[in-house]
Amino acid sequence: MTPAPAVEVSALRKTYGPKKAVDGLDLVVQRGEILAVLGPNGAGKTTTVEILEGFRRRDAGEVRVLGEDPAAAGRQWRSRIGVVLQGTDDLAEATVGELVRHFARYYPDARDPEDVIDAVGLREKVRVRTRQLSGGQRRRLDVALGIVGRPELVFLDEPTTGFDPQARRSFWDLIAGLRADGTTILLTTHYLEEAEHLADRVVVVDRGRVVAQGTPADLGGRSARQAVVRWTGEDGPREVRTDTPTATVAELAAHLGEVPGLQVLRPTLEDVYLSLIGGPDGAADAVTDEAREGVR
């Protein structure tokens, strides 16, 4: 028997005054998978995650997280969930080491705090007060506090915002390690390469509902889209669209030998994502721009 999904959401709704932040959202996160939720600013990602964490009330819809309704779940349920909170300002005078060790004591089966400090790359900062950390280091501390309790399910809301590229890579290794331990992870991100690198599946949310989902390779029919073969011909740049780029390249090579300027291009995850949400500025912004054009 396949285990029940870690997260099941159907027809979720949440409004703030007249604003429909979440508008009929359906979502499933299977046990052991990494699901990335993508979407433009204001799409409803954080609201959804906060409802799943039990921090925000919903207006309507069914929600099950580790088999329970987060709106009614208790302490024991909470100890099975890892929440990466943004900012622990009231604890700014504590050191990194003190905080991680302190949080570990709240959980029945916590990870070794020293291992967690190493895993998030804060060993050199272990005696530094949290108020003295950089933004990226603070975020890593948030992650450390979110995972030290050995949660079955971790919510990561834009975990690598403000990370330098090297820190982002080590964070990805950390997440891959959690997954290898069987942890289920739901992450929101604006970094398409992060979703591509980490996620088993991605869900694209726009205006409070899911507009597409799939593996990073297949999202929006990506793998089925035609490839573009480009090269430099005698008269300048040439390009053809084809379902069989290998055959095209073989043909070119037979004619030209080493093909000058050869490139085979497929739509990136970012291309597909932007087409799903309506262009580089997102559908909502495109409409606003049109309206602005109208009044000029």
Ligand SMILES: Nc1ncnc2c1ncn2[C@@H]1O[C@H](COP(=O)(O)OP(=O)(O)OP(=O)(O)O)[C@@H](O)[C@H]1O
């Ligand atoms: N506490 C609140 N009161 C009123 N409106 C809110 C509140 N929180 C969010 N909103 C609005 O609800 C919508 C969804 O916001 P949410 O933060 O869930 O989006 P998001 O997808 O996480 O965006 P981002 O990518 O910018 O973090 C936005 O229009 C936002 O302005």
